[in-house]
Amino acid sequence: MPAPAFIGLALVVVAAATAWVAAATAWAAGAPAWAGPAGDRLERFREIAAARLSIVEDTGGALDPASQAEMDGLLDGEVLDSLRVGGPFASVEFIRDRLDAFAEVWGGASLRIDPLGGGLLAGRFRLSAKGVSNSVRLYGSPKGKPALLRAWQEDGVPEVYPWAAPAGGGAEILVSWSGTATGWGSWPLKLELWRVREGRVSAVWRSAERYPDGLWVSQVDIKPGRVLLRHEVRYPGWKPGCDVQAEQEDRYRADPGGGLTLVSSRLFNGWHRELGRSATRFFSALASGDRKALAELAPDVAVRARLPAGLLPEAACDAQNPDTPGTAVVAAATPLPAGRRAPWSLWWSRGPSGWRLTGAALVLQ
Numbered sequence: 001m002p003a004p005a006f007i008g009l010a011l012v013v014v015a016a017a018t019a020w021v022a023a024a025t026a027w028a029a030g031a032p033a034w035a036g037p038a039g040d041r042l043e044r045f046r047e048i049a050a051a052r053l054s055i056v057e058d059t060g061g062a063l064d065p066a067s068q069a070e071m072d073g074l075l076d077g078e079v080l081d082s083l084r085v086g087g088p089f090a091s092v093e094f095i096r097d098r099l100d101a102f103a104e105v106w107g108g109a110s111l112r113i114d115p116l117g118g119g120l121l122a123g124r125f126r127l128s129a130k131g132v133s134n135s136v137r138l139y140g141s142p143k144g145k146p147a148l149l150r151a152w153q154e155d156g157v158p159e160v161y162p163w164a165a166p167a168g169g170g171a172e173i174l175v176s177w178s179g180t181a182t183g184w185g186s187w188p189l190k191l192e193l194w195r196v197r198e199g200r201v202s203a204v205w206r207s208a209e210r211y212p213d214g215l216w217v218s219q220v221d222i223k224p225g226r227v228l229l230r231h232e233v234r235y236p237g238w239k240p241g242c243d244v245q246a247e248q249e250d251r252y253r254a255d256p257g258g259g260l261t262l263v264s265s266r267l268f269n270g271w272h273r274e275l276g277r278s279a280t281r282f283f284s285a286l287a288s289g290d291r292k293a294l295a296e297l298a299p300d301v302a303v304r305a306r307l308p309a310g311l312l313p314e315a316a317c318d319a320q321n322p323d324t325p326g327t328a329v330v331a332a333a334t335p336l337p338a339g340r341r342a343p344w345s346l347w348w349s350r351g352p353s354g355w356r357l358t359g360a361a362l363v364l365q
Helices: 003-029 038-059 065-085 092-105 270-288 291-297 301-306
Strands: 110-117 120-126 135-140 147-152 157-163 171-178 187-197 200-206 216-223 226-232 247-254 260-268 327-335 341-351 354-362
Touching (some): 038 065, 065 092, 065 147, 092 110, 135 157, 171 216, 270 341, 270 354, 301 354
Antiparallel strands (some): 120 135, 135 147, 171 187, 187 200, 226 247, 327 341, 341 354
């Protein structure tokens, strides 16, 4: 290689190395006082996870506030330091590599960060599959200085879905929180759609407002601009864990003006909700001695005459034969001495006026 070319190449290498050292020095100088060098942050994260988070995961409960704040600060430090330095250090790929190092020292962690556009980054930080210490964190530079714009921390496992940019600019994210699964295939879910505009973060849509009694889902499908939720419908006579319970499927679409709009609802096993309402009215009328309501719900005088005093609903699942969908059996019982109960079967038939009691018999044991 000619000498001038060799010298030029050497100067380029030296300049690149000098730039890297300068950036690394600026990164360390810009770190918060509590954060320390990146290696110290990583080791401190390992210490807290091993000494405190592991115990909480094994015994239940929550991480103490001081440890939680420090772990959050360590992760924020990694992201914000990279954004302050800029250049390749502020790239999503570089920040992901840094966060992967934290996930490696604590195997229970899943730390993900995604760009939202407009210089915004959304972090989905799962420190526990059991819902302990998880958070969603939003970073941006509203005044030219990288900062944590907002953090969310709730019980459950979070997920973040970048959403379509709203009219008028800004960005939106859909955040979900999944709770502990029930024993019958459903789990509590919370959904919130957040808008970020000019550094301000505001809620656009919340599932808690749409489902004030709670949302327990058995199926969730979230795609850009649309949400499908199949969820339980809690109603009088509803019993946990039964296969024939009524469920509803709600489909939402992104509203051009922001938020989510319900576009369709479909009810499955709606007959059971109707049966549950009728059976609940029946047991209430039986307990209060409401003869008019009893005559309406059990029109056969002979059937009413067989009903024992103190008949109460049982927690056993209601039964329906697929070959005779217009009939169903509801479990009941009467109290006996020593806390025992005598089981009864109540036969219900569906007619033009709804579900009516058509038979009752003591179950032989």
